[in-house]
Amino acid sequence: MPQLPESLQQQQQLRDMVQKQLWELNAKDQDHLNPKDPEARVMKTGAGKRFAYNAQAVVDQQSQLIVAAEVVTDESDNYQLTPMLDEVKENLGEVAQTTVADAGYLVTTQLAEAEEKGYSVLVNLQEPLQDAEGRPYHASRFTYDAAKDHCICPQGETLQFERCQVRDKVQPYTVRIYRCQSYETCPVRWQCSSSKKGRTIQIHPNYDALVRQREKHRDEAMRAALKKRSATVEPVFGWVKEAMGFRRWTVRSLEKVQVQWAVLCTAINLRRLHKNWSEGTLRFA
Numbered sequence: 001m002p003q004l005p006e007s008l009q010q011q012q013q014l015r016d017m018v019q020k021q022l023w024e025l026n027a028k029d030q031d032h033l034n035p036k037d038p039e040a041r042v043m044k045t046g047a048g049k050r051f052a053y054n055a056q057a058v059v060d061q062q063s064q065l066i067v068a069a070e071v072v073t074d075e076s077d078n079y080q081l082t083p084m085l086d087e088v089k090e091n092l093g094e095v096a097q098t099t100v101a102d103a104g105y106l107v108t109t110q111l112a113e114a115e116e117k118g119y120s121v122l123v124n125l126q127e128p129l130q131d132a133e134g135r136p137y138h139a140s141r142f143t144y145d146a147a148k149d150h151c152i153c154p155q156g157e158t159l160q161f162e163r164c165q166v167r168d169k170v171q172p173y174t175v176r177i178y179r180c181q182s183y184e185t186c187p188v189r190w191q192c193s194s195s196k197k198g199r200t201i202q203i204h205p206n207y208d209a210l211v212r213q214r215e216k217h218r219d220e221a222m223r224a225a226l227k228k229r230s231a232t233v234e235p236v237f238g239w240v241k242e243a244m245g246f247r248r249w250t251v252r253s254l255e256k257v258q259v260q261w262a263v264l265c266t267a268i269n270l271r272r273l274h275k276n277w278s279e280g281t282l283r284f285a
Helices: 011-028 081-092 108-116 207-217 220-227 229-243 254-279
Strands: 041-045 048-052 054-059 066-072 099-101 121-123 143-145 150-152 158-167 173-180 200-203
Touching (some): 054 081, 066 081, 099 229, 108 121, 108 207, 121 207, 207 220
Antiparallel strands (some): 041 048, 054 066, 158 173, 173 200
């Protein structure tokens, strides 16, 4: 039968240990803690929820070299877009003409921050506009009038402001929610929404940045660039897991994990450079 360590077999010692760790959770406003690696966070992985770290990478499409690499403790990629581009600029002196990212990076506040810093980004929308062509009541077809503080639906009806709601525990922000008032008599009510209380539209902070992002998605060249994203950056994680057989961090603490990821990314870059050198295609500026 498995037993507790000798130091915890005494009831009072066990109680003190539990109380101490509960106090640490409350102090850090967390709902989980790995005593042996307190900086690790529970994240969704291919093997289920595990204590883990979130590895980031930016890859240059032309050279296939990793130009920025980082490890964070955030469970999602939501707020890593501009920090990673800041790192690219620090490493290279400039960023790409356009940086493409997947839907995990789609946060309107990050889109706005990227614009403020002069970074041109193309982020995969969670509901691609091309998939909405046959959906006349897709959210992108509603018009938001900030001056009058309402939205207009494709039928010309007004959605009045209803309430504000705070979203996101990591970096809280407030969305404004607008609800249709004439849904009971609307001839397309059920085409527009399955809600019994009528259609609602949520307007996030920096909504204008989202509108500009949608406009980019209407450009065929931009959509083509978006399709190349997975073939550019995903191989990095494939090489690490399959070619290098690396599937878990072998060190603890964020600082050590960051060093390990930097070593792995350096190895991948050296492998790419060696391939180019052996093929005679390596060129120096």
